[in-house]
Amino acid sequence: MNENSTVRLASVKLLETMSNNLKDKTVKELEQIIAGLGQKKYLAKYIFQFIHAENVTEISQITPLSKAFREKLIKNDYHISQLNILNKLTDKDGTIKYVFGLDNGNRVETVLLLDGKRRTLCVSTQAGCKMGCEFCATGKIKFRRNLSAGEIADQVNIVQKGTGKISNIVYMGMGEPLENYEPVVKSVQILNDPAGRNIGIRHITVSTCGIAPAIKKLAYEKLHPRLAISLNAPTNELRTSLMPINKKYPIARLLEAVRIYQFKVKERVTFEYVMIKGINDSLLHAGQLVKLLRAVKCNVNLIEYNPHGGCKYKGSGRDTISRFAEVIEEAGIENTIRLKKGSSICAACGQLGANLNNISSTGDKHTA
Ligand code: SF4
Numbered sequence: 001m002n003e004n005s006t007v008r009l010a011s012v013k014l015l016e017t018m019s020n021n022l023k024d025k026t027v028k029e030l031e032q033i034i035a036g037l038g039q040k041k042y043l044a045k046y047i048f049q050f051i052h053a054e055n056v057t058e059i060s061q062i063t064p065l066s067k068a069f070r071e072k073l074i075k076n077d078y079h080i081s082q083l084n085i086l087n088k089l090t091d092k093d094g095t096i097k098y099v100f101g102l103d104n105g106n107r108v109e110t111v112l113l114l115d116g117k118r119r120t121l122c123v124s125t126q127a128g129c130k131m132g133c134e135f136c137a138t139g140k141i142k143f144r145r146n147l148s149a150g151e152i153a154d155q156v157n158i159v160q161k162g163t164g165k166i167s168n169i170v171y172m173g174m175g176e177p178l179e180n181y182e183p184v185v186k187s188v189q190i191l192n193d194p195a196g197r198n199i200g201i202r203h204i205t206v207s208t209c210g211i212a213p214a215i216k217k218l219a220y221e222k223l224h225p226r227l228a229i230s231l232n233a234p235t236n237e238l239r240t241s242l243m244p245i246n247k248k249y250p251i252a253r254l255l256e257a258v259r260i261y262q263f264k265v266k267e268r269v270t271f272e273y274v275m276i277k278g279i280n281d282s283l284l285h286a287g288q289l290v291k292l293l294r295a296v297k298c299n300v301n302l303i304e305y306n307p308h309g310g311c312k313y314k315g316s317g318r319d320t321i322s323r324f325a326e327v328i329e330e331a332g333i334e335n336t337i338r339l340k341k342g343s344s345i346c347a348a349c350g351q352l353g354a355n356l357n358n359i360s361s362t363g364d365k366h367t368a
Contacts, residue, residue: 052196126175
């Protein structure tokens with residue numbers, strides 16, 4: 001057997017193994033598995049609850065199931081996956097970044113942001129990213145693979161177990177969530193399910209760089225998380241220079257998809273605008289942004305750019321951001337200035353993955 005066929009066989013095996021991972025399943029899917037094994041469907045709730053609320057990692061620990069049935073599940077290659085914490089770093093502002101290990105040495109980062117009672121977890125959906133946004137450290141990492149629904153939910157399970165109840169989830173970590181559509185949608189269902197984490201759908205935000213067809217598809221799902229669009233520029237020319245995806249789905253197409261989502265969901269959409277010094281932060285840009293978003297029911301998040309090693313951009317600075325905010329405020333567009341959080345541990349927006357290659361230790365590491 002040559003090297004290529006060995007790799008192919010390994011990937012097929014991996015897919016097979018993942019499909020037997022009970023952590024990837026919704027209650028409905030578990031019911032189908034259980035019925036297929038000749039058991040009563042109501043047992044699915046116990047399995048889901050033990051995995052997603054009790055954090056068990058062994059089928060043998062799901063005690064409401066009979067011993068014989070637990071053994072049957074194991075014999076049929078069912079299992080419960082778990083991410084490993086490879087590293088944990090804490091910023092002086094309280095932000096915590098987790099580095100999680102996947103199979104084959106792949107890693108993803110997850111960030112816990114604290115703001116009073118609000119405990120927001122920023123989860124990753126892909127190891128690496130294909131989108132190549134110019135300002136983003138993750139965009140510089142080679143795309144490795146999509147995360148499964150269970151791996152996305154597990155970031156919440158593990159952080160919550162270690163630190164307490166997570167109040168909000170934002171899909172703004174490594175990767176483009178809507179490029180990993182099915183597992184992302186399924187993970188939203190899993191995290192929202194009252195038998196598991198029971199996180200309210202209005203407390204879950206999915207962010208996208210602008211995959212217009214997937215936004216429209218999301219509008220027709222049963223569950224509608226909040227939607228955030230990483231916009232970052234008011235014109236196609238500038239946006240394409242910062243975000244290559246804009247070539248495929250230019251601003252007009254993106255806004256059309258947003259309008260469809262809003263029509264179905266009747267909720268305000270958030271536009272993220274990373275403020276980069278001398279690139280997208282002039283008063284002219286602010287005026288162009290007003291023109292673009294005046295008719296959209298939205299909130300604009302202005303985020304000071306967080307540089308990472310080797311990047312050519314700088315953050316705009318507070319004064320520039322405040323002047324920019326005044327222009328859009330005067331036009332009646334709601335906006336929020338987002339302060340930098342976790343920048344000393346490369347946990348801020350656009351910095352994830354910036355130093356993944358330097359992490360080799362296991363256990364906690366704190367920077368203050
Ligand atoms: S900003 Fe998001 S979509 Fe763009 S490269 Fe970074 S992770 Fe990918």
